[in-house]
Amino acid sequence: GNSVTQMEGPVTLSEEAFLTINCTYTATGYPSLFWYVQYPGEGLQLLLKATKADDKGSNKGFEATYRKETTSFHLEKGSVQVSDSAVYFCALRIYNQGGKLIFGQGTELSVKP
Amino acid sequence: GAVVSQHPSWVICKSGTSVKIECRSLDFQATTMFWYRQFPKQSLMLMATSNEGSKATYEQGVEKDKFLINHASLTLSTLTVTSAHPEDSSFYICSARDPQGSSYNEQFFGPGTRLTVL
Numbered sequence: 001g002n003s004v005t006q007m008e009g010p011v012t013l014s015e016e017a018f019l020t021i022n023c024t025y026t027a028t029g030y031p032s033l034f035w036y037v038q039y040p041g042e043g044l045q046l047l048l049k050a051t052k053a054d055d056k057g058s059n060k061g062f063e064a065t066y067r068k069e070t071t072s073f074h075l076e077k078g079s080v081q082v083s084d085s086a087v088y089f090c091a092l093r094i095y096n097q098g099g100k101l102i103f104g105q106g107t108e109l110s111v112k113p
Numbered sequence: 114g115a116v117v118s119q120h121p122s123w124v125i126c127k128s129g130t131s132v133k134i135e136c137r138s139l140d141f142q143a144t145t146m147f148w149y150r151q152f153p154k155q156s157l158m159l160m161a162t163s164n165e166g167s168k169a170t171y172e173q174g175v176e177k178d179k180f181l182i183n184h185a186s187l188t189l190s191t192l193t194v195t196s197a198h199p200e201d202s203s204f205y206i207c208s209a210r211d212p213q214g215s216s217y218n219e220q221f222f223g224p225g226t227r228l229t230v231l
Binding site for chain 1: 170210220
């Protein structure tokens with residue numbers, strides 16, 4: 001079946017620290033991969049995406065590379081800010097399945113000043 | 114970017130009553146909307162896919178008679194939780210797909226509705 005597994009949170013970092021949130025997936029087809037962010041009290045927002053192997057998605061200093069050989073899509077940022085505190089969701093979408101997204105369990109990030 | 118709203122943002126109701134949640138695409142027409150349920154500290158679980166003018170497609174294990182979905186127009190889908198019980202308390206999130214947008218198939222999410230059943 002199709003599934004997404006993320007590292008468990010909460011992750012607590014100091015400002016300007018390096019961030020990695022691990023995400024691995026299993027998929028019966030050839031998925032597109034996404035990272036969504038949910039700030040407190042708000043809906044999910046698309047952070048970045050990659051649609052094929054070796055693609056790198058990037059936005060707001062965050063990056064993730066689609067690694068087919070390791071079935072991974074780890075999220076990284078070189079220097080986090082307090083404003084990055086949120087819950088991050090990794091997700092996949094299989095082509096020709098009606099656009100459905102399958103989410104990981106979410107990883108809460110807390111950045112301290 | 115595309116904006117999706119939900120109403121109400123939170124609702125408290127008594128056990129046995131029905132609650133309707135609205136999901137609107139504000140600046141685009143959405144032929145497809147999705148309804149998710151999110152438990153505390155857990156992921157979003159897809160409940161159903163709602164297509165304008167046709168019946169919703171429910172995921173396995175979701176009771177279609179309990180969670181009624183209506184997608185009567187290209188900008189509005191509603192989820193009605195019928196005869197709500199405390200175990201239905203959750204955070205309900207909708208998303209809408211903009212078929213005309215630059216990122217075809219991208220889903221835009223509403224802010225969610227917190228349902229508490231007493």
